[in-house]
Amino acid sequence: MMTDIFATRVNPDRPSALSGLFINDTDPSAVSFAAGSPNESLFPVAAMKRAFSDAIDDKGPHLFQYQSVAGNDSLRAKLAARIGKWGNVHTTAANILLTVGGQQAIDLVAKAVLNPGDDIVVETPAYVGALAAFDIYEPNYHAVGLEPDGLDLNALEDTLKRHPGIKLLYTVPDFHNPTGITMSVTKREALVNLANKYDFIIIEDSPYRDLDYVASPLPAIKSFDTQGRVVFISSMSKILMPELRTGWLVADGELFDAIFKMRQAADLEACGVIHAAIDAYMTHNDLDAHVTVLKDHYKRQCAAMITGLEDYFPDEVTFTRPTGGFFDWVTLPEGIDAGKLLLSDIQPHAHINYVPATNFYPYRDVHNGMRLCFSGLTPAVIDDGMHRLGDAVKSALHDVEALK
Numbered sequence: 001m002m003t004d005i006f007a008t009r010v011n012p013d014r015p016s017a018l019s020g021l022f023i024n025d026t027d028p029s030a031v032s033f034a035a036g037s038p039n040e041s042l043f044p045v046a047a048m049k050r051a052f053s054d055a056i057d058d059k060g061p062h063l064f065q066y067q068s069v070a071g072n073d074s075l076r077a078k079l080a081a082r083i084g085k086w087g088n089v090h091t092t093a094a095n096i097l098l099t100v101g102g103q104q105a106i107d108l109v110a111k112a113v114l115n116p117g118d119d120i121v122v123e124t125p126a127y128v129g130a131l132a133a134f135d136i137y138e139p140n141y142h143a144v145g146l147e148p149d150g151l152d153l154n155a156l157e158d159t160l161k162r163h164p165g166i167k168l169l170y171t172v173p174d175f176h177n178p179t180g181i182t183m184s185v186t187k188r189e190a191l192v193n194l195a196n197k198y199d200f201i202i203i204e205d206s207p208y209r210d211l212d213y214v215a216s217p218l219p220a221i222k223s224f225d226t227q228g229r230v231v232f233i234s235s236m237s238k239i240l241m242p243e244l245r246t247g248w249l250v251a252d253g254e255l256f257d258a259i260f261k262m263r264q265a266a267d268l269e270a271c272g273v274i275h276a277a278i279d280a281y282m283t284h285n286d287l288d289a290h291v292t293v294l295k296d297h298y299k300r301q302c303a304a305m306i307t308g309l310e311d312y313f314p315d316e317v318t319f320t321r322p323t324g325g326f327f328d329w330v331t332l333p334e335g336i337d338a339g340k341l342l343l344s345d346i347q348p349h350a351h352i353n354y355v356p357a358t359n360f361y362p363y364r365d366v367h368n369g370m371r372l373c374f375s376g377l378t379p380a381v382i383d384d385g386m387h388r389l390g391d392a393v394k395s396a397l398h399d400v401e402a403l404k
């Protein structure tokens, strides 16, 4: 068997957390709340086309030469200024590494820190892409739940006391994927204090932080970091276009050097042409003005989803009220498996799709939730889809009652 040759990290018995998330429903009435993609009708295609052309005119053949591992200096300086302004993280280009999406940044930190069997904490539910990245390094997961103001720090401290070897904690503090929850400022500071006390590294993954619909973004967890323990990660995927495959991280000291070494070995450097184009875009266009347009659209879509949850869903169901980002999380009564319900009933009959809770838990042991994404749909489609989903959930709960 060929698989005998594979490294244990391939683990053919465990499919990637990223596989099988979306059902392709070709019915004309189908509404998908599943994919967490940005709305492509809002992509600044013409401005980006000009930016590519400007970058080529500006640099000539040199643009297509090997570039530095950390990536375009000018873009890194612009990103340093942005995170200083919006996140209160005062850093310079020297501490920023451009990566192939935020996804590569997560992978590189995991690669730099984890040996097989090492203890890590993930907030649950957790971003599936992070689970897919961590799985490769064969960690021992500890799941810590979320409260309405972010990670449950009491549960975290209990876990840290019981497992003093924990090395790494992964969190999405701003408009969390998949729940839309945002961590309070108090918890951000307290989390760094715990990292200092219990000696672990924090991955602060924040691709949605610019997409706030109610108030300005909060200071980053990284802004409280005095010991170089926090790696801040963000991305151009949600505020420009995902296929630019441009993410970035901020790290300090030895940790930056370790991540840099992983990056150099992985791909030498990547996407230099794209980074030059993004830099030209940011020079000739107002990125913040573009983000304001995005926020105006997504805010209305978010409001339509919350109204749909209020109007069409039964009282036994609870849901989050995101103030930014792309996602809402619905919790069904205990004992209801949202994955089975999707396959047996909701997708074939109501033609609605969502991502069931199970995918967001490292041990796939929680089933009664669903992630709903509103970013790709108009408010009218959201209203229609939520009406049909709400009715389907009501009748499923009614059937369960009838079986008792």
Ligand SMILES: Cc1ncc(COP(=O)(O)O)c(C=O)c1O
Binding pocket: 036, 100, 101, 102, 103, 104, 127, 129, 172, 177, 205, 206, 207, 234, 235, 236, 237, 242, 245, 246, 247
């Ligand atoms: C929380 C989170 N982190 C990271 C990513 C990776 O995004 P990208 O690699 O496109 O930057 C995503 C994408 O959906 C995400 O939701």
